[in-house]
Structures are given as C-alpha cells and as structure tokens.
Amino acid sequence: MASNNFFVPASVTSSGRPVLVPNEVECNLLSNVDIEHDQDDAVSFPPLKSGHFILTTHRLLFLSSSCSSTAVAIPLSVITHIFSSKRSLKSVFHSPRFRFQVSATPDNRILDSDPGRVTGLRSVVITVVVRGKGDWELFLSKMWECWRGRAWETTPSETGPASASASASLYASDGLVRMVGVGGLLRKEQEMWESTDRSLQEAFQDLNALMNKAKEMVMLAEKMRQKLLAGSSSQSNSANDEELGSKEEMQDWLLSVGIVSPVTKESAGALYHQQLSRQLADFVKIPLERAGGMINLIDVYCLFNRARGTALISPDDLSQACSLWEKFDVPVMLRKFDSGVMVIQSKSHSDEEVFGRLRALVTKPEALRHGISASDAAMTLGIAPAMAKEHLLTAEGKGLLCRDISPDGFRFYINLFSEIILDDLFLVKDYGIYSTWVKASSASG
Numbered sequence: 001m002a003s004n005n006f007f008v009p010a011s012v013t014s015s016g017r018p019v020l021v022p023n024e025v026e027c028n029l030l031s032n033v034d035i036e037h038d039q040d041d042a043v044s045f046p047p048l049k050s051g052h053f054i055l056t057t058h059r060l061l062f063l064s065s066s067c068s069s070t071a072v073a074i075p076l077s078v079i080t081h082i083f084s085s086k087r088s089l090k091s092v093f094h095s096p097r098f099r100f101q102v103s104a105t106p107d108n109r110i111l112d113s114d115p116g117r118v119t120g121l122r123s124v125v126i127t128v129v130v131r132g133k134g135d136w137e138l139f140l141s142k143m144w145e146c147w148r149g150r151a152w153e154t155t156p157s158e159t160g161p162a163s164a165s166a167s168a169s170l171y172a173s174d175g176l177v178r179m180v181g182v183g184g185l186l187r188k189e190q191e192m193w194e195s196t197d198r199s200l201q202e203a204f205q206d207l208n209a210l211m212n213k214a215k216e217m218v219m220l221a222e223k224m225r226q227k228l229l230a231g232s233s234s235q236s237n238s239a240n241d242e243e244l245g246s247k248e249e250m251q252d253w254l255l256s257v258g259i260v261s262p263v264t265k266e267s268a269g270a271l272y273h274q275q276l277s278r279q280l281a282d283f284v285k286i287p288l289e290r291a292g293g294m295i296n297l298i299d300v301y302c303l304f305n306r307a308r309g310t311a312l313i314s315p316d317d318l319s320q321a322c323s324l325w326e327k328f329d330v331p332v333m334l335r336k337f338d339s340g341v342m343v344i345q346s347k348s349h350s351d352e353e354v355f356g357r358l359r360a361l362v363t364k365p366e367a368l369r370h371g372i373s374a375s376d377a378a379m380t381l382g383i384a385p386a387m388a389k390e391h392l393l394t395a396e397g398k399g400l401l402c403r404d405i406s407p408d409g410f411r412f413y414i415n416l417f418s419e420i421i422l423d424d425l426f427l428v429k430d431y432g433i434y435s436t437w438v439k440a441s442s443a444s445g
Helices: 136-149 156-170 181-234 241-255 265-283 285-290 297-308 315-327 351-362 365-370 374-381 385-397 432-443
Strands: 008-010 026-037 048-056 059-064 071-075 079-082 097-104 122-130 294-296 332-336 342-346 401-406 409-414
Touching (some): 026 136, 265 297, 265 315, 285 294, 285 342, 294 297, 294 385, 297 315, 297 342, 315 332, 351 365, 351 374, 351 385, 351 409, 365 409, 374 409, 385 409
Antiparallel strands (some): 008 071, 026 122, 059 071, 097 122, 332 342, 401 409
C-alpha cells in the first residue's frame, strides 16, 4: 500500500494483526473494503483499496490485503457525524456503502486525538465501500455504539493503581488484548456467535443458488420428456418393443425429477387448493399405475412433496385438495376404509375385480386348508401388505371371506356359511365350494 499521509499510521504485528492500545477492544470486521473520499470535498486523499476494515472501541483500522505489514487508523474521536444508510434503487445494483464525517487539519491530515479547541479544521466525508460478504449493517450499528461510548476518554490512571496493574496484565507485549476473565470469555463467545451467523448467511446464499439451479434442471427434464413423447409418437410403427420400453422408462425417470411449476399460494391466490387438487390428480396417475390402482395417502404425500422440491405442502393442504376431487371430473378419488386408512385410487379400479382375484386365491386347495394372509394377498394383487389387508377386511364385510385370529396373525378363509342349508344342516353337497373344501380337508389327512 502506497504511503498515505491523510490517515494516522497504525502498528501491526509480524502476523499482520493490529497492535491495540491499552483498554482498546476489537468489536467487528469487514473484509474486502475500499475507502474513498467524497467528490464534493475540497480535501482529498488517495483511496484505499481491498483491505480489512476493523472497528475497535477507539479506532477504525484499515489493513491492506496486499501489504499486511502496513495499516492506517481513523480515531473515533475525530468523527463528527455518521450518516444514516439510505436504501434506494441504485443501491440494489451497487456494492453496499456507508459514510461518516471526520475533522482534518488545513494541511490535509487527520488528527490523532480529540480536536478539542483546534481551529481551522476542515470537514471530510469518507465513504466505505463494502465489496465482501460481511454484515455491513451490523458493523455500522456497532460503530454507532463505539462512537457514542467514547471509551478513549477513559485512561488507566483514572481507574487507580490496582486497575493499572490489571490493565498491564490484560495486554501482551505486542499490544493485543488477552482473552482473560469474564470479559474475555464473553468477547470470545460473542465472536463465535458472529462467526456462526456469517457462516449461516453464506450457507443460505449457497442454498438459494442450489434451489435456482434445481428449478432449471426440472425445466430441462420436462423439455427432454416432451421431445421423447413427440419422438415416440412419430416412430411408434418402426420402433421395436425394446426401444419403446427404454423410452418409456426414460420418460418415467424424467417425470420423477420434479414438477416444473408447482402450484403455490403466491401464484394461485384464493384458488390455491383448487389448482393444487388438479395438479395432484395429474401427478398421481403414474404412481397409481405402478401400485395397482390404489396407493396410501401417506405415500402420495411423500412422493408429491419430493416432486415439488422446496415448495412443500402441509398434510392439511393435501387433504383439502383430495376432498375437492368430488367436484371435478378427474379419474381419481379419495377413499376411506372402515379401519380409517385413507387411500387414493383410480376410478377404473373396481372392488369386484379385486374380489374376483381374492376368491380365486382363497379357493385354491392349499388356501382352503390353511387360509391366506395379507402377504399372500399382497403378492397376488401386486400391492403393499397393509393395503392388501384392507381389501381382505372389505371382502369379509361383503360376506366373501371369514377370518381366523391366532398368535400368528390374521388368516382369511372362504366363507362357507352361505352354502349351508338351514333345513338340513348335516347334508353335504357334492358340488360348490363346501364340497371342494371337504375334499381338500380329506386329502390333507
């Protein structure tokens, strides 16, 4: 850093740290800062570029990044005014900055102490341009506190001999403040919290960038899926089954990346739940096909939120959106079983078809002897065991099945009571399910 006679020279240690005077304490720091003078002032000075700006209880210190062995200072005692920061449209496109006014001598230098009754002083406005990521508003707030606190007016001699000896032990030979006592612990903890706060701010800035990038990737995936759909429709006649299968798999994968434009309260306003209901109806088509026409509401909540990315919805929003399907012409519906389990199912998914498959399963010889479990039904229907159990209980309610509860769990059997003739309870018919059950039981010994 070139010589600058306008500012007060400051000493630094061999490691580039400022040497503090007795009773001086560091309060805040800004990195990558420029110091400039106001263009309207008659007094000017060479600007200081790209340095660390340190606030203490006594001074403002500028340490150049290019030359760590050189530093200058601005005593807080010579500051006459600190301008309030004003937000404007121009400030959005420029680096943050704040200004304060100091007293300078006629020969264009800053005093190194309180001006007092010195005459002929000039006022100079200094502008601080913050080009780094520091919290400059916090820095300015602490600068107000230190300037009003006037800690430089308190000298060690005013606090007595005991305090003077304590002050001597508080500072090292290079002028640095030792972190001792309760005050030192408090300062150290404050610095730790400030460092954590800066780290969180930088982390959330990176998170916002990641969220924006994720939205771009979702849009790209949707464009690729549309091209695949257009290509598959034009080449469906010439393509073989393997190519069509790979294209469908790629379409499903791209669709699982996410929703390009999720419905939000900001975009839909009063029609939020209505639009959300329609978007959800479109989204659940593929998951329903893979799940055999019925899927648990909890699973839909997880899948839908994953596809929405950061625009998450609450369980209440999902419930309201599903309840609106009764008013719309959509191919899906919300169903609640007698047990209280809520599912989403396709309207083309009929209970009669499910009952027919269960009946075929439960009338097999092995099933007639030992019954079936929810896992057996799940394998036949291609759904989860919890959903298969709900179907079995529904079939029981319709009179198709009977259940047996044992330590091993639920076992379901075909209902034979419907074939019993009350007038002749001991008549064994040689046809029907009852006859098949008798033959199966006899064969088992």
